[in-house]
Amino acid sequence: MRTLIIIFICLTVGHSNGQELSNTKIDGYKGIWFELNQKYEFGDKYSGALSTYTAKHVPLAIYSKAVDKTFFVYGGTTSKDEKYLLCMIGEYNHKTGMVSKPTVVYDKQGVNDPHDNPSLLIDNNGFIWVFISGRGKKRPGFKYKSTKPYSIDEFTKITEEEMTYPQPWKTKDGFFHFFTKYTGVRQLYFETSIDGKTWTEDKMLAAIPINEGEKSGHYQTSNTFENKLVGTFFNRHPNGNVDKRTDLYYIQSKDFGDTWTSIEDKQLQLPIKTLESDVRVEDYAASNKNIYVKDMGFDSNGNPACLYIRSNGHEPGPKSAPYEWCVTKWNGTTWKTSVVTTSDHNYDMGSLFIDNDNWSVVGPTEKGPQAWGVGGELAIWTSKNRGNTWIKQRTLTSNSKLSHSYVRRPVDNKAPFDFFWSDGDSHAFSKSELYFGNFNGNIWKLPYDMTKDYLKPIKVK
Template sequence: MAIHAPEVNKTFFVYGGDTGPQNRYLLAMISYYDHDKHLVPKPTVVRDQRGVDDPHDNPSITIDSEGYIWVFIAGRGRHRPGQIYRSNEPYSIESFEQIIEREQTYSQIWQVPEKGFFHLLTLYTSGRELYWETNSDGKDWSPEPADELQKLAGFGGHYQVSRVRGDTIGTAFNYHPDGNVDRRTNLYYLQTTDFGKTWTTADGTPVETPLDNRYNAALIHDYEAQGKNAYPNQLLFDKNGHPVILHITAFGAAPVLYNAPRAWKVTRWTGEEWVDQYVTVSDHAYDEGAFYIHEDRWSLIAPALPGPQSGFNGGEIGVFETTDPGNPENDWWQLKRQVTRESPFNHGYVRRPHNPVDPFFAVWADANSKENSISRIYFTNSRGDRLYMLPYEMKDDYAEPILVNPPVPPEGENTINYYR
């Protein structure tokens, strides 16, 4: 949902919003944070969703090798198409042109150096099934994806998270027994290093696609046998290029006591085997956070602390860290900092920009999880000690993000520079 462009030192981000707290008239929007100027411009409406009130129609983003910004807007199932848009100028959000309208859902679009676009998406061909396509320059997208795209997995339905690192593209996904999304379970992993020509497991074992059976070589955890649900949250690669998967497990989807614990877990490939490490717990299975692998630590910025709408999606944001990553004997990560506190609404769906740069290291929104309300966008730096809110209304073309709960600068340091 966000990507940093070092050429202009801006983090571009997309989101779906509406025209007011009581309206569900969706707009697909884009803006950016200018790291040099500490400013955000008024957002641009990439697409007016023309009365659609279903937030499944949210956008995702990538930037091509020439600096053009691409926005992929999701459709809904097979009855409402999605769209692909491209900016009219490099690194500009002034205007966009529609490239194609077609069936596409849950786009995860990556740029692979010297190869082009690698697009992982979902089609409702028989439930939620996983497909991929490639495109060298953004031209000639398939108008009928279900007929021309290549299927990755289709046995009941799936949700996935993906990541690119150099030539390696990985995807981690679950499956939906009998197509029931409330029973989503198991954890699978596949990767390709040749732009989709072949797919393998983490140890390099070739796998024939599409996967059509729940018991296959990509299976990491048989959570179904344990009576657990699984919610893939994020995929990263460690310094050795090994996949690391953040996910939540629970005994069911409903936010009731007997489905607890809702455990955040990190599952990593060591080069020889998959090992697990617990991070913390949440009070809702749909909580989502932003995961990072630093040189000296691993961290999670997530709504895993109790919020004002207890038992509902989201909560208060915390930063959880470990300096002993991947050690299954290190039972829990440490809560290093509480980012938000005494909030009127739950914060949720924390997103990690691609190639994040401080202070725009994680971005999310708040809202009342029980009823319609205003929703505001926030971002924080990597340590979680500088929290900003984007202005809800903008009279001018540009504005500074609003510093929330400002930290106390170290003695002798310039306050303005420290805050920024």
Template sequence: MYRNFCKTILFTGLALFSLSVYSQTDDIYGKARLLNQKDTGYRGIWYNIGGAGPGRTVTSEYRYKYSGGLGTYPANHYPFSVYAKKVDKTFFCYGGTDDSGKTLLHMVSWFDHKTGQVPRPTIVLDKATGDAHDNPVMQIDKDGYIWIFSTSHGTGRPSFIHRSKLPYDISEFERIAATKIVNGKKVPLDNFSYLQMYYSEECGFTGLFTHYENVGGRVIAWMTSKDGIDWSEWKDISLLHKGQYQTSGNKGKTIGTSFNYHPDRKVRGGLDFRTNLYYLQTKDFGKTWQTVDGSPIELPLKEVANKALVHDYDSEERNVYICDVNFNKKDNPVILYVTTKGPMPGPEDGPRSWHTAYWNGQSWEINAFTPAGSAYDMGSIYIEKDGSWKVIAPTQMGPQPYNPGGEMEMWISKNNGESWTKVKQLTGGSEFNHTYARRAVNMHPGFYAFWADGHGRQPSKSRFYFSDSKGNVFMLPENMTGDFAKPELYLKKE
């Protein structure tokens, strides 16, 4: 009888323990779900934002402020792909979706440079939203573990960190119970937005991100962690008016961030009239910060006119949309960005232009190089071994003109952005606009740019592409019958 009683108590205890674990997990994930399932192909999220602030509803044929296949969106998320030399694979993540296209799935996969194949991608997480602002980013640590950082658009949904159970393996991920320091105490790290994550064997992780506050709006900040589990106190970079967006880049121990600001005023105010171009850098993974000329600077910034200012676009009534930051051989930064008159699609808020801002060691050199069709056109800038610059971006109008994206093209400059030559059109005669071409970390020439497509004016399917350094384009398989497949060589239509 005693033995049966003990068995009953043990069974009840285990049941209660299991229920407790499930409840805790359920509370942590909310409506989201950790899945660790294989998908049957590569399908991207389609997403849109309808209006451009109060009283600026889009009523024209362009339909949305921005829209399309946004599986590698936004410019403030990085990286989506990392090359691992030890296994000769480029690992990549993206915002996927199910057959209905109604939920955002956090996906991870790899491209094997030896075999030229990809596996069926892994669905790590159902984020339980259709918002592409929640797209994941990734990193790989010194031991080969793959980290997936699941961001959130604002504070209404939780954020997560997951790590692969095995090095260089995407079959299963587990949640990291990460913490941050608040008032000297450890608390859960369960919300972050617009994340750019960098990794160093010596210093660990450095994350640049945004947190939402009643005062300051979208506040740009940074945090660090040696192991990805215990994170530092959040430290703000800037507190200007109603908020800011930052986009950054990394070379060696240097992380450079470029940002705009959202004016607090009735006319040309708020995030839809983001303006000015700023730049700051750290050469020790966030321990100290400085201006581009190496001068120390006190953070957070609190004045619009400050030492980080690259160019005053506010006085010119121009919006600034930052795409990418990279560095030349001398570690001098190059910023790629688009300027417009305002946020509305179509010719209304044109003309728009692609620009580079380059620090030559003494001053900033700013050059425009080609027109842009949308404020939300986005591409990446590459600094080659011979010192030349390349840009891969949707610089040609696509099948849905003036909506984000278009046809992808490759440009080259051999004089630090003073002049540019279009060297190759990567896509042509497309059904949908191609959007958000992203550059990999530790880039392999066989996986040079990664992007998605999608209809610019109505919900549609979205497919994924990558190009090599020569501009050859490959499409990832939408549907797979086996465990592995070779991406299809894309042939543009004339």
């Protein structure tokens, strides 16, 4: 019954004037606020500022050296009083220090659910592709392409298909796209394309049951190395239960998805179906631990590392504590896991930055104004020894009235737009604004209201 109620709400919340807004400009950066509506003693399973949600939508921002701009997508809305999802794109001009009015790539037409948020790709010719997430078989996903290179003014629909949690990557061979389909449960797929218009058949990556006849399900995060290797870390959902998500796996491909291997180059047969396989990185089921994958990257040698939160269960509050921010990496010979710090919610989300020996995690690890809720105060954690040990370099925000959440890392990030996020009340419907910042501790707020086509962001720190 709960599922039916949630679907009804998501499909019927609208905005006041009924106008279809795709390919129009919005007068400012207005973030979406959302709650799942699964209540527990210490609040909703997750709710709050979810403009840059989910962790399984990647990438959300890309810096382009060709035009010296950072392009970024997010889930927007029509006003501070409404929950009406608009799939948005904006741009920050590093030369002028200004942001454009954002463009509505796709008006979700009554959906208020940021599971439908977009992700981003820029092809070799400068065309901007926005992948709009659907939601299982209930709502389709879309691929949109800009009508002009490096322009966010207008987008054309290229495909309509079943596609959730899009993760598109540009490689030397073409487009590589990780995504999820609800084939009974949440299962992982990929597809490839040379031109973005014609795509291969969907190919399943993993289907790991505990026992024969049981369902399986997975969530993943992915990335590329030198535009050639693609890799993905994923967890598993015992018997399809997302509230029991556990274990950590890793697989990779160096030939555009033709063959897949373990980290030690052992060739694999897809989909992965074996529980105790060569690709399992950590056995968390043995200790009854949940894990929530957040981000991944590669070091200069092409060794992968994954950021995730490890906890004792899915319910918010002290029952599931500690909420440990973990980094698991391949050091060339074995997998090693370190704990960065702790926070107070499974859906706290940050990003992992890898720069040779210097690694950083940026996220809402500090206690925020709404206890046991999504987000908090932001901090930067650093490691000078490739993720073996961590120290807090600086606290980015403090004394905030609203919680900061879902800190995202642009591809090829360039200061001052090193990471971006939004804020909002973790437990009650509120206005949500968007921000970006750099590793020096400076923070800018994107203008919520814009009367001009371009404005300078507001420096708040």
